[in-house]
Amino acid sequence: MLERINFLFRLGHAHKIARRYFVTNGFDGALTMLGLVTGFYTSGNVALPVVINACLGAAIALTVSGLSSAYVSEAAEREQELLELEQALVHDLADTDHGHSARLAPLLVAAANGLAPLLIALVIISPLWLAQAGVVLPLPPLDASIALAFATLFLLGAFLGRVSGRYWLWSGVRTLFIAALTTAIILLIDN
Amino acid sequence: MSSLKRIVLDVLKPHHPNALDFASAIADENSGCRVTVTVTEVDERTESTVVVIEGDDIPYQEIVGIITRLGGSVHSIDEVEVSNVPGRSKRRPE
Numbered sequence: 001m002l003e004r005i006n007f008l009f010r011l012g013h014a015h016k017i018a019r020r021y022f023v024t025n026g027f028d029g030a031l032t033m034l035g036l037v038t039g040f041y042t043s044g045n046v047a048l049p050v051v052i053n054a055c056l057g058a059a060i061a062l063t064v065s066g067l068s069s070a071y072v073s074e075a076a077e078r079e080q081e082l083l084e085l086e087q088a089l090v091h092d093l094a095d096t097d098h099g100h101s102a103r104l105a106p107l108l109v110a111a112a113n114g115l116a117p118l119l120i121a122l123v124i125i126s127p128l129w130l131a132q133a134g135v136v137l138p139l140p141p142l143d144a145s146i147a148l149a150f151a152t153l154f155l156l157g158a159f160l161g162r163v164s165g166r167y168w169l170w171s172g173v174r175t176l177f178i179a180a181l182t183t184a185i186i187l188l189i190d191n
Numbered sequence: 192m193s194s195l196k197r198i199v200l201d202v203l204k205p206h207h208p209n210a211l212d213f214a215s216a217i218a219d220e221n222s223g224c225r226v227t228v229t230v231t232e233v234d235e236r237t238e239s240t241v242v243v244i245e246g247d248d249i250p251y252q253e254i255v256g257i258i259t260r261l262g263g264s265v266h267s268i269d270e271v272e273v274s275n276v277p278g279r280s281k282r283r284p285e
Contacts, residue, residue: 088205089205089262093262097260097262
């Protein structure tokens with residue numbers, strides 16, 4: 001069963017598209033969380049539940065947006081591709097592997113696009129939850145969240161570097177620079 | 192009773208699955224069959240191929256079903272080799 005699903009994903013190159021969407025929207029999620037947490041950091045003395053709720057709200061919005069937008073656009077693309085292939089082959093492909101792949105691929109792509117920002121946001125705000133639960137952290141919770149956001153963005157960059165065959169460290173440093181630039185702009189505006 | 196030993200089909204298929212995956216998919220579901228796929232023409236979205244299947248008793252309808260499931264369509268049967276296996280004949284000696 002898993003082998004068959006894997007074959008259908010490979011047939012429509014869904015795994016490559018899903019990987020791209022995962023990184024793109026994961027990057028969005030990480031930067032959004034970094035922006036929010038940095039904003040709260042500069043505001044000073046904001047209650048943790050307020051920070052957690054704001055971050056969680058943004059993460060859920062990104063997730064729903066990612067799920068729905070990727071599904072709608074990918075399903076439309078796949079439908080069009082299937083139609084063009086049917087015209088070239090001059091026969092109906094609805095009950096073939098191509099038809100099944102066209103219906104399955106948007107689900108994988110939507111899941112990758114929607115779940116990436118949620119998972120990454122949950123990782124970034126985990127120090128806030130831990131602090132609220134009474135766990136003693138080596139850093140203040142907002143500082144720890146910002147550090148995790150930087151680490152996540154570095155890892156996403158390193159992952160992209162490995163996918164593209166470039167030097168992973170350079171790619172990670174590049175996304176780290178984007179994170180630093182975002183933080184610097186927020187700090188500059190807030191001050 | 193006769194059995195199909197070799198068949199050559201003219202098949203139009205999409206680019207994916209490629210010839211290797213296409214041949215493997217047919218062979219995987221028909222143990223004892225040897226499958227050769229030759230791409231004869233490549234268009235923007237399709238490939239014309241010659242599929243040669245060899246075996247002791249090739250299940251033709253099943254093969255066509257697999258080709259169709261993979262998105263291909265059999266245009267013609269270009270060559271067949273059918274053998275009457277002794278002892279499996281429908282006709283009984285008088």
